[in-house]
Amino acid sequence: MCDGKHEQRINVKFLVKLKKTPTECYKLLKEAYGENSLSRTRVFEWYKRFSETEDDQCPGRPVSVSTPQTSALKGTRFESMEEVKRKSAELLNALTKEDFQHCFDQWKKRMERCVAREGEYIEGEHSIVE
Numbered sequence: 001m002c003d004g005k006h007e008q009r010i011n012v013k014f015l016v017k018l019k020k021t022p023t024e025c026y027k028l029l030k031e032a033y034g035e036n037s038l039s040r041t042r043v044f045e046w047y048k049r050f051s052e053t054e055d056d057q058c059p060g061r062p063v064s065v066s067t068p069q070t071s072a073l074k075g076t077r078f079e080s081m082e083e084v085k086r087k088s089a090e091l092l093n094a095l096t097k098e099d100f101q102h103c104f105d106q107w108k109k110r111m112e113r114c115v116a117r118e119g120e121y122i123e124g125e126h127s128i129v130e
Contacts, residue, residue, distance in 0.1 A: 005118070008038050012046045022047040 008029055015025045026043040038046070078084045 016050040
């Protein structure tokens, strides 16, 4: 189930596909949602995001991201599940306390940005936090 803001972002995406201008999007949202509509600034931000990105993934296919960090085992062949478990455990045990601390710090920064932007940070923003 989506909340009102999420629903409005979906509508902005729809209106972008219909080639409406940011101003038209704002006016339509204002008409439909009244005082509960997104601010003009937020509508323009979401309009820009949706108009600058490549469109939808194929339906039913999961989104996957592959980076050197996430593909340490890519291309490796294993003889058994036990070997997969052993190698996975070996890689996890190789992580240092600093690795975990860095991961936690990055998560904390993303969470703080999410709270500051009332949840709008989460959707569509995949940049590394510094």
